[in-house]
Amino acid sequence: MDRRTFLASLATVPLVTSSLPAVAAPAASPEVAPAAPKWPIAPKFYPTPVDVKAEIPVGTIIVVSDKFFLYHITAPGKAMRYGVAVGKAELKFRGQAVVGRKVEWPSWKPTPEMVQRSPSHYARYAETGMPGGPRNPLGARALYLYQNGRDTAIRIHGTTEPSSIGHAVSNGCLRMVNDHVIALYDTVEMGTPVTVY
Template sequence: MITRRNLLIGSVGAVGAFVMPAYAHDKKQFKIDPKFEPQSVRYFSYPPGTIVVDTKNHFLYLVQSFGRARRYGIGVGKAGLSLKGEAVIKRKAEWPSWRPTANMIRRNPGKYRKYANGVPGGPNNPLGSRALYLYRNGRDTMYRIHGTTEPSSIGRSVSNGCVRMINAHVEDLYERVPLGTRVVVL
């Protein structure tokens, strides 16, 4: 017999399972290095509101005030596959759909050709729970700051060029930045 108490406990459990970060469900129980957890750090290089992506050190900084930034750990592109320079966030999406670029399919057809028509948004989508689309001179660069289904890639250079974040971390960033945010990729 379903009681009000059992229904309430089941509902809370279902909601809790839905909002848990993707890495909490990883079969290997992935544990992120604490230095890649979001944290406030000293940072002086750019004006407040700017996102700075430090590909060499695997950090993304959201400059919050002069001298302070919120730092996140990231995974970045393999050598030669990263965006460099400046861009602007012109589009944001929750649970975005994904389609590999023509270059990805060309580089690795065995892995990507089957996804040529795209993958709908959801927990198994490579872009994860959120995506910030980077534009330059009004044109889509095809690079994104997005979540990931591979949390072990944080702190590594393994992607096809986009900036990967733990889903819970990209959700936090997504809420903090408006369209038009300047992004500097070092």
């Protein structure tokens, strides 16, 4: 499915569905502060069930980079939509791939291109990288994207900078809030097709 067809399919159906009944918001109490948002991102980037064209294969992941949305097709005509951060303009990944590897708390090592572009940030990690853990820039989970059996060096991964969601800031990878990438990781199988527009 090409980008135009996919985007058209989104425009022809109501996107957001809800499994929760409509409830009137309670009146604000002057002595109770409003609850802080769960994630430091715009609510539109929270996980949201949406309707899509029924012919999109179940299990597929589709990323619409200029909208900062990742769609995981969960059933015919249904998807879970997440917010993502994408690559800077010159580094955006586009194309088709498959999930070729899945890792919990992945280790990280910058690519030679990253070191060359910004040695002050990345040179110290060029040899040994960084072990997985809460301070690792790949976050809690990573889905490694492969093309023709080869690692593309592009990942769908968590982040230590959740406020970057909804922005073009990365070195090409697709970042998600750690809670969201864990949910995606738990439902995505090896070999899942991924298309990034």
